[in-house]
Every structure is written in structure tokens, then in C-alpha cells.
Amino acid sequence: MITRTRIAPSPTGYMHIGTLRTVMFDYFLARQSGGQFVVRIEDTDQARLVEGAVESLLKTFKKMNIDYDEGPILLAEGTLSEKGDVGPYTQSKRLDLYRPYADRLLADGNAYVCFCTSERLVEMRAAQVAAKQNPKYDRRCANLSLEEVKARQAAGEKFVIRMRIPEGESKFVDAIRGEISFNNADVDDQVIIKSDGFASYHLAVVVDDYLMKISHVLRGEEWISSTPKQIILCTMLDIPMPIYAHVPLILNPDKTKLSKRKGDVSVESYLSKGYLPEALINFISTLGYNPKADQEIYERAELVELFDLSKVSRAGAVMNIEKLDWMNHQYLMRLTQSELVAAVQPFTTLDLSTATLQRALMIERERVSKLTEFADKLGAYVGLVAYDPAILTWKKATAEDSALQLKNVTEVIGQLDDATFAKVALLEAAIKEYISSNGLQNGNVLWPLRVALSGLEKSASPYELLWALGKEESVARLQQALAKI
RNA sequence: GGCUCCAUCGUCUAAUGGUUAGGACACGGGCUUUUCAAGCCUGUAACGGGGGUUCGACUCCCCCUGGAGUCACCA
Numbered sequence: 154m155i156t157r158t159r160i161a162p163s164p165t166g167y168m169h170i171g172t173l174r175t176v177m178f179d180y181f182l183a184r185q186s187g188g189q190f191v192v193r194i195e196d197t198d199q200a201r202l203v204e205g206a207v208e209s210l211l212k213t214f215k216k217m218n219i220d221y222d223e224g225p226i227l228l229a230e231g232t233l234s235e236k237g238d239v240g241p242y243t244q245s246k247r248l249d250l251y252r253p254y255a256d257r258l259l260a261d262g263n264a265y266v267c268f269c270t271s272e273r274l275v276e277m278r279a280a281q282v283a284a285k286q287n288p289k290y291d292r293r294c295a296n297l298s299l300e301e302v303k304a305r306q307a308a309g310e311k312f313v314i315r316m317r318i319p320e321g322e323s324k325f326v327d328a329i330r331g332e333i334s335f336n337n338a339d340v341d342d343q344v345i346i347k348s349d350g351f352a353s354y355h356l357a358v359v360v361d362d363y364l365m366k367i368s369h370v371l372r373g374e375e376w377i378s379s380t381p382k383q384i385i386l387c388t389m390l391d392i393p394m395p396i397y398a399h400v401p402l403i404l405n406p407d408k409t410k411l412s413k414r415k416g417d418v419s420v421e422s423y424l425s426k427g428y429l430p431e432a433l434i435n436f437i438s439t440l441g442y443n444p445k446a447d448q449e450i451y452e453r454a455e456l457v458e459l460f461d462l463s464k465v466s467r468a469g470a471v472m473n474i475e476k477l478d479w480m481n482h483q484y485l486m487r488l489t490q491s492e493l494v495a496a497v498q499p500f501t502t503l504d505l506s507t508a509t510l511q512r513a514l515m516i517e518r519e520r521v522s523k524l525t526e527f528a529d530k531l532g533a534y535v536g537l538v539a540y541d542p543a544i545l546t547w548k549k550a551t552a553e554d555s556a557l558q559l560k561n562v563t564e565v566i567g568q569l570d571d572a573t574f575a576k577v578a579l580l581e582a583a584i585k586e587y588i589s590s591n592g593l594q595n596g597n598v599l600w601p602l603r604v605a606l607s608g609l610e611k612s613a614s615p616y617e618l619l620w621a622l623g624k625e626e627s628v629a630r631l632q633q634a635l636a637k638i
Numbered sequence: 639g640g641c642u643c644c645a646u647c648g649u650c651u652a653a654u655g656g657u658u659a660g661g662a663c664a665c666g667g668g669c670u671u672u673u674c675a676a677g678c679c680u681g682u683a684a685c686g687g688g689g690g691u692u693c694g695a696c697u698c699c700c701c702c703u704g705g706a707g708u709c710a711c712c713a
Contacts (some may be wrong), residue, residue, distance in 0.1 A: 340641090
């Protein structure tokens, strides 16, 4: 089975989180079937072009570690190129390819030239809505004579080309939803060539999917209602229809289509909030899709292997940020020390090259769900912040006792060797041994020790703090506390 | 409003005619514990409603209700 799937990100400069999910489904499908994953830029709307948008989109693919087989690529020096042999992969460079198809539609009577101005169209629709009718082109230009068309074109009148929707029914089998059908009477005579000469989306994708031999078209559910236009075009042009799969929408908590106003919509914004690429992929790939009943964390290879389009749910799915946070924490816990340091680097201005900070990250990751949260946690390791000496005393002890315990344990710590300081477990064993052999209570020793080391009422364990801070800094902090208590 | 899609715990989902309706997040309780976090155990919580079909419906069909998407010279 050769599968060619495609993703058509519009060049708005960021990747929508819903697009990411569609991208992943495309990717899974292509990878598990040995097919190709094609990326195509659909930029036929000149008014909406954004400078540098394609570049930033491709960078997102890179950051997310998603590779595709064909499509535009970003060269090392930052210039755009492309790979694959059915290009170009950018629609604005394919204008000449669309024209013959439009001409053929015209010649066959399946399309017609329309001179209606957008002002008239707006009025017409307003009137239709006022009369409680469906807004739809009234076909005023549908039967203009060839002479009239030529004369008006010669006179320089602006025009578009519309497809002439035939009578009948349009149906297709959606790979996720099953058969979907429309009465053609409800379908509008869609513009296929705009007055600026650009093909509209509908004509462009149909032609491109055909020329690029796309087998599977995965896209958001919002495209269902425009699918009949495309399959009618396929029929008129006598080209095979691809397999369509309309992926359910990602929703705001109020169940409406995910929108910028109600939450983050771009992959970039999630990345900048400190979510790990793989966690985001795991989360978004299993939103509205569940490979196994009782598993949440999946390796990417597993996702590829298990993916099944027919098991994708049909209902929209609310983005559960809390679960994303939980999942990100799971991924954070799985990173190696060097991976963790590299991941946190962009999120903090602190110099993370020191051993202290590397160790601090390993400790504090237990308490955070996003990379951005490390900044706050790290402060305590960089330098001891001022704190109220009163917190050095455990709730079940007195200040005098705390001072005594602190003094004694400082001496013990001062005598521990470097080998002990190399591992949290060894430090813990040594301190516990000291406590039990002297008949002391954990709380009386551990509480003041921990607070003296961190300056905080809530923190990591004293053993972890000793390990991260090292002997010298630990003892210095303990002595500082002793002086204050 | 027309058309189309959709409908299991608060949220994400499992179940493909026979289960005490399972799991995860979140929430509650407990254990562990110097604090926080984590971990472990555990609890609350769902089949939108009505008709069919069937020995038997979360599962199949119909209607209703509800929600969403879409109705551009945007994709």
C-alpha cells in the first residue's frame, strides 16, 4: 500500500494545534504504510500572505521533530527550497497548472464566467437572508452568451469563473465517519478562478491532489461541507477522488471550535509555555483517539504502529490542559540530565553550566509540569534568599532545640567525604544513621536542616539539597542559619 | 435559518448485542513522610430523552432534544 497523505498548512505563520494533530495523523499513516507524507503550502489568497510565514511553519516542523518526505524545506542558510518530484509544493507557484483545468470546465459547460461585483453579491445575500432564504449565488451570469462574455472581457470588466453545480446528489465515504451525502441543490456555484487570476482553494486542491497522486486527504471537520464541491470537480474533470478523512475539531472548554480568544491555539505558544515537543505530540495524538484502553504514554514508534484511522473518534474534543500538564510532567521525569539541561536552557537566564544547577534541575523537575516553572524553583540554589529565622524551628520543637540540632548536624555534615556527597542515597543513609544512632527524632533534625539549606518552608528534601549544593555551600548556609537563630 | 456532522463520568476516552459500564486527568479520603512534590491504596462521578428491533441493548434503526461546523473572489 502506497499512501500519500498531505497537510496543507495555510501560511499564516504559526501552526494551529489542530493542524498539528492532523499532521501527526498524516505522519502516522504514511510511516506505518511505507507511504509518503507530503507538505503543501496553500497560499492562493494573496491578501493573507505573511512575510516569513512559510519559514516559521517549517521551523515548527523541525522543532517538533516531524519529518516529511516531500514539500518545501528550509536550507541551512535560511532560504527556501523543496524536495520531491511532483512540485512545486507551493500553490502560488502552480498557477499555470490550474488554468487548463479551468478552461476545460468552461469548455464543457461545467463552469461559467461571472461578472457580478462583490457589492452586488453582498446585496444579493443580504436580501436572501432578509427573505429567510439560503444565501447562494443566483446564477445571473450562468447563461451569458459567448459573445457577451467576450465583449465584456474585452472591455476590461473584472470577472471570476464559477463552477456550475449539476443537479443530483454528491456522496463520499469518509474514512472516519462513513458515508456522507449532500443534495447538490444545497451547494453553491463556487468561484474556482478569482478575479486576480488565482485559482480558489477548491480547484487548486482537487488539481494538486490529483497531480501529486495524493491518496488520503486528512483535514479538519470544518471542511466537510465543502467536500461536495471538490468531489463534483473531480467528477467534472474525470479524475479519481482521494480518500477523505475529516478529523474532529479541538474545542474550547465551552465546546466551541478552539479559538485564540479562549486559549492558546498555536503550537508555538505551547512550546514557549514550556511544553516538551514529544509530550505535546503524545497529548494531541491521543486527543480524540485512543490506541489502547489503559495506556496514556506512548512512544512515537508505538503511535505509528498502532494508528488506525477508523478508530479516530467522531466527536470534537475539549483540550484538557490539566492532563497536558500531567503528561508533560511525565515526559520531564523521563529526560536524562543532559536532555533536561538542554530543554530548560531557553527558559532561564541563569547560568546552567554549573553542577549545582544541573543537579537542582534533576531535583526540582519533580515539582514542576512546565519548563517555565523552573525559573522560580532555581533561585534558591543560586543564592540563599533572606528568610524569617522563625521558620527554622519545626512545629513540634523549640528554637533552642533547633539551634542545637543544627549545630550538631553541621558538624556531622562537615565530616562527610566527597564520595558520600556524590549520591543522594548515600547522604540520606549517613544523616539517618546519625539520627538513629544518637536517638534523635527525624523532624527535630531534618526540618531545621532542610530550611537552613533552602531558606524555604516548602522544598525538596535535605538530602537532595545537600547533593545539589555540595559540601562547601551547604555548610556555609548552615552556619548562616546558626548565626540567625 | 438551510445543509452537514456529532452525543458514555466535570474533561479525554474503552466497550463493536450479554461487563458490578473499564482506564486516564482533575477532585475527595488513606498510607508513606521533616515540608512540598512524587509514589502507593482507595472513593465520588457517565450511557441526553422517547420509541422500536431482539431472549437481551451503551452498542442496530427511527424520532426528539441538545451541541457543533458550515453557508466568501479565506483557506
